[in-house]
Amino acid sequence: MILRFSLPFRTAWGQRLMVFGSEPSLGQWNLDQALPLHYDADSGIWSQEISVPDDQPGTLDYKYILVDERDGSRQPEWGPNRTIAYDGRQFARLVLEDFWRAPAEPDNELLTAAFTKALFQRPNKNGKATPTARIADSVVRFQLAAPRVEPNQQLCVLGSDAAVGAWDGRKALVLSDATYPTWATEVALEQPEVPLRYKYGIWDPNDKRVVQLESGEDRVLEPSTDRRTLRVRADDKFRYLNTWRGAGVALPVFAMRSQRGLGVGEFPDLKLLVDWAVSTGLKLVQILPINDTVATHTWVDSYPYAAISVFALHPQYLNLDAVAPLQDAAAQQELDTLRHELNGLDFVDYEPMMTAKWRFIKQLYQQEKASFLADPAFRAYYDEQRAWLVPYAAFSGLRDRFGTADFQQWPEEYRTPKLVDELTQEDTPDFDEFGVHFFTQFHLDQQLRDAVTYARQHGVVLKGDLPIGIYRHSVDAWTQPELYHMHQQAGAPPDDFSTTGQNWRFPTYNWERMAEDGYAWWKQRMGQLARYFDALRIDHILGFFRIWEIPGHSVEGLLGHFSPALPLSQQEIQQRLGWFDYARLCEPYIRWRLVQNIFHGQAQAVFDEFMEEISSAGDIRLKEHVRTQRQVEAVFEAKTAADPTNADHYKWLRTGLYQLINEVLFVPDDLRPDHYHPRITLHKSISFAELDEESRRRLYHDIYVDFFYHRHEGFWREQGLVKLPPVRYATDMLICGEDLGMVPESVPGVMKALGILGLNIQRMPSNPNTEFGHPNDAPYLSVVSPGSHDMSTLRGWWEEDRVKTQRFFETILGHHGEHAPYHCEPWVVREILVQHLHSPAMWAILPLQDILAMSTELRRADPHDEQINVPANSQHFWKYRLHLPLETLKDTFGFNEEVISIVAGSGR
Incomplete structure (x- = not known):
């Protein structure tokens, strides 16, 4: 033939x-x-x-x-x-x-x-x-x-x-x-x-x-x-008469409120939000990460981007009633009472909620254990998922046995996963420590997949979220530490959210090792996400080009550098700057006047306790026990524990010492001796200001600007083209990248070539010369949104800076010569949302808080209670919860008609 x-x-x-x-x-x-x-x-x-x-x-x-x-x-x-x-x-x-x-x-x-x-x-x-x-x-x-x-x-x-x-x-x-x-x-x-x-x-x-x-x-x-x-x-593709555009709603699962929940949103609640989306013409539901973050059994675990497993689901999302009715009538009565109490709160009270969840999960496990272990559906799930499920169950059991997720603190024989199969055998006396996690994950998977099927049947896309990093004390780090640089920390350079950068404390990836097996870990991770999602947001997609890598001794992000990068040799700095003095450029620049400016009347006491003079010229250095930010952190943790009434004062002192440690102009490269990275925002430092004029000009214009905006463009483009395709093409999900912040010029081109949608946030325009972005300027392969979970809502932002709000009101909304209203009134919100809906972007995804802000009756009284995360606060408690039950939202017919009207009127 x-x-x-x-x-x-x-x-x-x-x-x-x-x-x-x-x-x-x-x-x-x-x-x-x-x-x-x-x-x-x-x-x-x-x-x-x-x-x-x-x-x-x-x-x-x-x-x-x-x-x-x-x-x-x-x-x-x-x-x-x-x-x-x-x-x-x-x-x-x-x-x-x-x-x-x-x-x-x-x-x-x-x-x-x-x-x-x-x-x-x-x-x-x-x-x-x-x-x-x-x-x-x-x-x-x-x-x-x-x-x-x-x-x-x-x-x-x-x-x-x-x-x-x-x-x-x-x-x-x-x-x-x-x-x-x-x-x-x-x-x-x-x-x-x-x-x-x-x-x-x-x-x-x-x-x-x-x-x-x-x-x-x-x-x-x-x-x-x-x-x-x-x-x-x-044949070549069908020639449609117009491009397809859709609109969606964003709300974390934990923030969903329903009558059947237990003080937190649960996977079955996704069906209620899908119902509302269908009733309002919205075609997508976007959520935040849903992986298990239980590391400490405290409110700290509310942070959804620090998962102890990139595969396991968070137990907080399990609906207990959907697992099985409790046979103990007293236990059922207690559950009903707790449900009433926790659902009566206007926020997610994480610790009491999780305490209740775990108590009843364990009771249901004992009640259903025999039938569960014999269930063919569980056996099929176990066989399919065992590669991650067995280590996860072992890790979770050992975490609770030893009271910490930090496996380096476990007894020697458990610090590696060599015993996971032995620990999780069903015929061992301690099996229940681990079996309860098999039980929980199986039912979480069933409930989520049921919601996914429901969404698909109703023509609604479920969009998940892929965190860029992994948690330091996680199953992933325990089982495959060779895939990560455990001695480093990932974060983000300074931006509108944080002037000192963000330190997520996650280890960075060992991309060279990951490449050896064709990025198998990434493909497995993406495959698991595709089990539940048809679209995916990649958090901080810039990390596939370069990550902000912070040394282990830093708390803040200013002393980090991009990795991979092309650091400057000492010789190159000397040629371009005209001189090189390690002590002046690479060690903290501390002078008495700087100490006085930071600590005011307490300057002498702070100097006596933490500093020493090292030259007759007035050079000062920190004493040996406080020369790194981690050392300072440890000192003040001890002081605060001993004297908690002075916690705010100690925090002020600690921040001042951090500021002194940041007073450097170059950061040494951790791999190549005599190679250095310019410190990010060095031109805002006192050390820079006290250089001579010619040195300032050369350092900023000839070195800094070239280093951060020109030197790496081709290099980072190659990094993205190597690392992103295995992730992009591992599944058939629609991929959207969160590409906000300090974006290399090569990023949009690489994302377009790979068919990855970008993100356009009006308050964070990609053009640094523009104060506000306009949704009309967004490309088709993108998502437009008035905000994200890391920002205040429209109403909250409106009240933050009245001068900026006035400029926005006139230049973007077109109300020239008019005074912006003091509060973000419903009609203003509507204008902003309509503007987004009429964008040429493929998707307009609107936070539910901003949609509800169009209604005086439905929106929350205080807009400041609606912000999900405050990135500048590393100790933020993620507790936001929708103030309306989703059952109620579906029945707000008049409001729903208004949403339908603006969505349909935009052609979406």
Whole structure:
């Protein structure tokens, strides 16, 4: 059987096309042995033929690749491998008439799970269409990937030949969705010797007519009268009349309120929010990370970005009633009482809530243990998930046994995971310490997957959140410490949230080690997230280009540096600055006047306790026991513990000492001796201000600006192009990147090339020369939002800076010459949200607090109670909870109609 590859493509000089795939003649996926295609200048088509066995059916997988001899690059076409089934007993010749699948095309994202599994899910596929062709004929298989077809509609082809309707809209040939999002059918044309002109369209099966033809010129199929030939016309994408845009709502699961909860949102509550989304025309529900963060059994565990496992789900989200009714009537009565008390609070009281959860989870486990362990569904779940589930259960049990998640404090034999299988055997006396975690995770998985199925059935996308880091005392660090730099800390450089940067205290990734197995850990992590989500927000996607790495001895973020980076050698600094003095540039610059400015009347006492003079010129240094911020932190933790009534005073002193330690101009590189990184925002330091004018000019303009804004662009672009593709293409989720902050110029281009949506927040414009962003300026492949969980709500922000609010009111909302209202009135909120909804961005995702702010009756009384996180406060208690039950929200018909109105009016 002859198989012919055919692809129209206009190459540039030095470029050529090849095809590689599963057959030996295609190199068996070896790029060096790919099959070259031949170019026909008259037709502009690249083609080549191979032979395949004709005595039995077979399947061929393949992909085209563009080779550029000018730079040696080899670029495979976008998308998954192509697959074609052949049968030489039916046809003697198979002609594959393909089209190049280009990357960075907006319509590529329509093929992600958000669209194929949720928005345009086809629960009742029509099956394989009955071919109208005879084996002896020249048969054409029309084939097109078209995900954007409503579930109650179908795809059809209409054209000039009678077999495809002869342009009669009621006689169009309907394609099968058996392999959706690809549609296909086979037909023998009535006049194969004549060029066929045709288009694809949307077919209404109820009215039996074409309701929409694609835009653009007619497609053309060249004539062919070859007998016993199957022409597979794998057409280029459907030409929609307009781009698809949707709107969604953002709310953390823990913040959801329902009548059945236990003082916190739970996975079944997602169904209630989906119901509300459907009733208001919203198509997406976005949540924050939902992984288990139980490390200390205190309120500190409320921080959702410090998971003890990147695979396990948080027990707080388990609905107890959905597991099983409590058989102990007294226990049930106590649960009902606690539910009433905890649901009566206006915030998530984390510790009492978790204490109650764990108590009743353990009681349910003992009650259901025998049937649970025998349940085939659990056995299937265990077998599928055991790679992470068994270590997680062992870790959680040992955490509680030894009273800490810091496995370095456990007895020696448990500091590595070598005993996990032995510990978790069902026939051991201590099995229940670990079995309860199997029980909890199984039921959490069932409840979440039930909510996911419900959302998909209602055409709503569930969007999750991928934290950039891992927790230092986690199962992941315990089982695979070689994947992380445990001696370093990840964070973020200074920004609008924090002038001293953010220190998340997570270890940084050992990317070189991760690359050795093809980023298997990342692929496993993404696969687990795809179990629950059709879209995903990658937190701090800049970390895939470079992370802000902070030495272990720092508390704040100013003494960090980007990693990987290209540090300056001592020689280079000396050449560009004109001099190099390690003590002046790299050690804290402390003088008596600086001590006085920070500590005022207590300057002498602070000096006597913590400092010493080291030269007659007035040079001062900190004493040995307080030369790092971690040392200072430890000293003042002890002081505060001994004298808690003076905690605020000690905090003030500690902050002042941190400030002195930050007074450096260069940070030594931790890997290369005599190499240095300019300290971030060094131009704002006292040390910089007291340099001579020429040194200041050279240091800032010749070194600092070049280092942070020019030196690394190509280097960081390469980092992103290496690390992001394995994560991006590990699943079919729609990927959105949180790309706020100090963004390298290369980032938007890399994200676009990989089909990753960017984030546009009006208050944090990507253009540093613009005070406010405008949603109209957002690109299509992006998300627009008035804020995030790290910001105050619209109402809270409105009251923070009246002068800035006035400028926003005039320049962005267009109320020139008018006075902005003192509070963010409902009509102002509405104008801002409408502005976002009319953006060209694919998604407008609105925090629920901001949506409710359109209603005087529904919004919370105090807007400052609505902020979810305060990034500048590393000890922030994540306790926000919606003040309205979701059951009530669904029944606010008048308000819901208003939301429907603005969403529909925007064309979303």
